[in-house]
Amino acid sequence: xxxxxxxxxxxxxxxxxxxxxxxxxxxxxxxxxxxxxxxxxxxxxxxxxxxxxxxxxxxxxxxxxxxxxxxxxxxxxxxxxxxxxxxxxxxxxxxxxxxxxxxxxxxxxxxxxxxxxxxxxxxxxxxxxxxxxxxxxxxxxxxxxxxxxxxxxxxxxxxxxxxxxxxxxxxxxxxxxxxxxxxxxxxxxxxxxxxxxxxxxxxxxxxxxxxxxxxxxxxxxxxxxxxxxxxxxxxxxxxxxxxxxxxxxxxxxxxxxxxxxx
Amino acid sequence: xxxxxxxxxxxxxxxxxxxxxxxxxxxxxxxxxxxxxxxxxxxxxxxxxxxxxxxxxxxxxxxxxxxxxxxxx
Numbered sequence: 001x002x003x004x005x006x007x008x009x010x011x012x013x014x015x016x017x018x019x020x021x022x023x024x025x026x027x028x029x030x031x032x033x034x035x036x037x038x039x040x041x042x043x044x045x046x047x048x049x050x051x052x053x054x055x056x057x058x059x060x061x062x063x064x065x066x067x068x069x070x071x072x073x074x075x076x077x078x079x080x081x082x083x084x085x086x087x088x089x090x091x092x093x094x095x096x097x098x099x100x101x102x103x104x105x106x107x108x109x110x111x112x113x114x115x116x117x118x119x120x121x122x123x124x125x126x127x128x129x130x131x132x133x134x135x136x137x138x139x140x141x142x143x144x145x146x147x148x149x150x151x152x153x154x155x156x157x158x159x160x161x162x163x164x165x166x167x168x169x170x171x172x173x174x175x176x177x178x179x180x181x182x183x184x185x186x187x188x189x190x191x192x193x194x195x196x197x198x199x200x201x202x203x204x205x206x207x208x209x210x211x212x213x214x215x216x217x218x219x220x221x222x223x224x225x226x227x228x229x230x231x232x233x234x235x236x237x238x239x240x241x242x243x244x245x246x247x248x249x250x251x252x253x254x255x256x257x258x259x260x261x262x
Numbered sequence: 263x264x265x266x267x268x269x270x271x272x273x274x275x276x277x278x279x280x281x282x283x284x285x286x287x288x289x290x291x292x293x294x295x296x297x298x299x300x301x302x303x304x305x306x307x308x309x310x311x312x313x314x315x316x317x318x319x320x321x322x323x324x325x326x327x328x329x330x331x332x333x334x335x
Binding site: 022024049052060061073074090091162210 | 294303335
């Protein structure tokens with residue numbers, strides 16, 4: 001098989017698993033889980049620095065250096081297009097002009113469901129400002145298409161709500177999005193375990209982004225490894241093309257001739 | 263004309279601070295033990311590019327945000 005490359009804008013990746021860096025016990029666990037996942041793209045959040053903290057304290061980027069990983073700064077916690085745009089301009093300055101970003105504008109603090117009108121407005125502004133925007137979105141196929149049309153380099157529909165671990169709740173909508181998209185479709189949010197990741201990939205998603213499913217597993221490093229395999233297995237199954245479903249076939253796998261009976 | 267030892271009030275990450283008039287962004291970062299760290303600075307909603315930190319002079323009422331990358335999903 002020729003090399004199976006994930007192309008996002010002009011960038012190329014061999015891993016189709018993207019991981020977040022939040023909710024881990026400490027930086028050691030973060031680093032070990034990210035390494036076990038094989039992910040090349042990792043998300044980070046942008047926050048006010050703690051003024052007065054010990055100056056020698058390590059920072060996330062000491063543990064996960066930008067020369068080794070493709071960092072994907074996010075806009076988690078933003079509820080307006082303006083706040084999201086502002087956050088990502090700070091991120092670009094922080095990362096020396098790096099312009100690949102994850103846009104998410106939330107609409108509700110309980111469900112963390114995205115606000116799609118604010119998301120679309122922010123996406124337009126960011127694309128015009130030179131950002132490569134990977135956008136977290138609802139699984140509405142029309143909205144996914146609009147986001148692609150304004151120039152997003154990837155659309156990232158939820159499989160279920162952020163942090164819920166409920167898995168792939170509407171595979172049919174994801175299929176519609178995949179069938180209509182000309183940019184990569186990456187499931188972002190909702191995956192709970194490795195089979196969920198495999199199902200997303202078998203549907204034809206180009207990748208899966210997750211954080212809580214790994215960080216909140218009993219053993220995050222082992223789950224990171226499981227997710228790597230789940231994504232790889234699902235991708236290979238998608239490329240291989242599954243057999244058609246039949247209620248029954250009447251065609252056993254073993255020969256019907258040469259039986260010692262009769 | 264502001265006398266050299268006058269102080270100004272600047273909001274840094276949401277907290278008001280009294281600073282020497284004429285202080286630059288670079289000097290502020292130094293006084294907060296943040297010089298040389300990987301961070302980004304915004305003043306009144308606009309990015310202050312790293313290269314301009316040494317000569318970006320703060321004025322009364324400026325709202326400064328200093329941000330870093332942290333773990334997130």
